[in-house]
Amino acid sequence: MSKKVAVIGLDCADPVLMFEEFWDELYNIQKIAKSYGPLRSTIPPITVPAWMSMVTSKDPGELGIYGFRNRKDYSYDSVTFANSRMIKDETIWDTLSKKGYKSIVLSVPLTYPPKKLNGNLVTSFLTPGTDVDFTYPKELKKEIKNWVGEYMFDVENFRTNDKDRLLKDIYKMTEKRFEVAKHLVTEKEWDFFMMVEIGVDRMHHAFWAHHDSTHFKHDPDSPYKSAIRDYYKYIDKKIGELVSLFPDDTVIIITSDHGIQKMDGGIAINDWLIEKGYLVLKERPEKPTRIGKLISDGMIDWSKTKAWGMGGYYGRLFINVEGREPNGIVKKEEYESFRDQLIKELENITDEQGNNIGTRVFKPEEVYKEVRNIAPDLIIYFGNLKWRSMGTVGNESIWLHENDTGPDDANHAVDGIVISSEGDVPGEIYDIRNFVLNYFL
Template identity: 50%
Template sequence: MTRERATKVVVIGLDCAEPSLLFERFADRLPNLSRLRDQGVWGKLRSCDPPITVPAWMSMMSSKDPGTLGYYGFRNRADRSYEKMTTATALAVHEPLLWDFLGAAGKRVILIGVPQTYPPRPINGLMVTDFLTPSIASNYTYPPDLKEEIALLPEVHPYEFDVSDFRTPDKGKIRDSLIRMTDKRFALARHLLTTKPWDFFMMVEMGTDRVHHAFWQYMDPNHHRYEPGNPFETVIVDYYVHVDRKVGELLKVLPKDTHVLVVSDHGAQCMDGGIALNEWLIQQGYLVLHESPATPSRLESLKIDWARTTAWGSGGYYGRLFLNVKGREPQGLVAPEDYETTRDRLVSELEALGDPDGKPIGTRVLKPENLYRTIRGASPPDLFVYFGNLRWRSVGTVGTGQIHTFENDTGPDDANHAQDGLLIAAGPGIAPAGPIDGMQLMDVTPTILRLFGLDIPADLQGRVLKPIASHEEALA
């Protein structure tokens, strides 16, 4: 049986929203999101590798993996030199995105806060850029005069792209900033949805990510710093309840025939600690410094003996490890014929690295060619390191002499990312079907294209999720 084509689709993105919290632990306190679940389909949404905001949202919106996109995090090597790095903004996005396909079909689009949309570019509709936007002094809208309209909205101005410092120890300040930022984002969403023409609307709220990183230790009895009855114990659940209320207010202004998808790009989990990747490389003889620092220092600030260095790494929610290959890097040491044996040795040794007591932590070390259809970009990592399967952060600084740490090198941070985000979909023709398995974030774009009855480009890597958009539906 053929379904009617969608006329309007809304995507509410909640960065880092964790399925175990939204679907289980907090579910009875989230009436609007739970009602959407009951009305449609839902389940875990497998993220990309690596499961972080950049590149995950663009992988979702392009239906291409990060290898095809050509960037593997916020910061990437610009070339094969040792020093030059670039930040992956919208300028790094070269693949067509969902709203490009929709615009070409004449659909009007409104976007708010979708990561990697700054700086803005022309679309068939309106765009308000993302958390990478420097400030409201920047050109952050398309068309440019939309910025002037936003400045006249008392509920929204001054607009906030992110909390100013979600790793500050001033937890009360973060809590208040999160609520203020979220209220402004949803107020802007309601304004644009009710005053502008649109066929497709998408917003992404970053607060769900920030609240996990700032407050997980106060909520989770499994966190090594958890104290029962602490004053911030309910901040995360209170924030989810607040977001649920804002989602409910947004749903009330939507036409009744709207298809609604709620998605997150990855999940969250307790951070057990950190592994100082470069300290380990130094101790194992893979990374050689001309002089050891007297205090903890960023690797980029130190003098590295590149002629004697085999590998070095970058910190973050996951580790990126680079080999110093002869003929590829300026002072390469690893002969090309030894490249695979060197990588295999590093994989084996890193996966065997345990906790401070030597107990296994389940580290996974992945080769990019096993993750992606193709590998682009000036200098992709040679290995991806998921310490403790992402329960341990990769720490890039050196100078402590310790491999294991329980202090974050970039400021207080309680949570790491998890590989499963979530998806809820409800709307005309979507029968209540309970949880569905096997969803991946690259499936979102082809599914929405099918909802609109549009052809799906052959090079998209995702598939249509049949419980949401029937495979038998007639195409345009």
């Protein structure tokens, strides 16, 4: 095959921003876009595991990964963090390696620790630091240091009020990432190239209220009002520079794992469960405390608790099942009816004014082809993802309008983007793998 295929991933790039609000200013992307459209993400639409679903065509249930944090076993405090060792299915570059094709993989989530491939790999934002091995082959790490000095996997603390520092760090990180990409595509052999830039996601979460005039925190006089627009234009420039280094007939795909929308607030899932009598504490914490700390401190009365939840962009609810959890009390024969009751009650949640917020609830076995490892008993989109799930317990109300993990103006949306220089674009994240492999196999 003479053609090369290059996938440029922009974590969280949104179809409304990309194709409507900013399109006229994205000159380089426009030149590439022979076809484009929204790309339906995974359930849930989050970075981990969505990128791995894209490159394996496996849904989160088949991967057995439901977020960055996952239950390791049925004990109450066993949480494990997702990494590349959990990926048992073939990625695009695994398949191509077997066929003798060379790949360059840069910053694709869930590639740490680095695994062997036919080509070169640099791990992603979940890498603990530059002091560990983060490349394949190992020697590539030294080359990166020569190219850009200290490489940046991510920015520190993107949920901050120090917007000046954050803005500077995001641009610095993106500059280094594209610089490494340029060196890789010009100095290494490759048939397939894939990179992911996390900066788009960080910009959205940090600056959405400054951008979106309908956001309850919007300040029309904010000095950061054009920060997201300016960054998209910067990304467009960087893509133009990178693409100019590809052979002329390279197939170029620009894509994202999910989109973005304003966050109206958060639902304190565990405080809601306490109100319903489903979660019982031995004593109420003096201040809002993360559920994980209450569990590890032995503050939950499991003999009376039927369910508990985890915070995040979406809600994860776990049921305390008899014979499954150590002190389970929900009988197995009552499990299904209790889940149905919870779904009904969750979908009836309103805002402070009594308006239904439009929550959607999923049973894992109904939305996944297979359910591996330990999935949540219920997957919850509070307000259809306009509200996030708050993991803290002991709030004054179940309704919060400040994120409990630091300032954050936005939540994920179910559609990302896909743009192609050739061929009609697919509509679902699971179709990208075959869309790419069809050019090779």
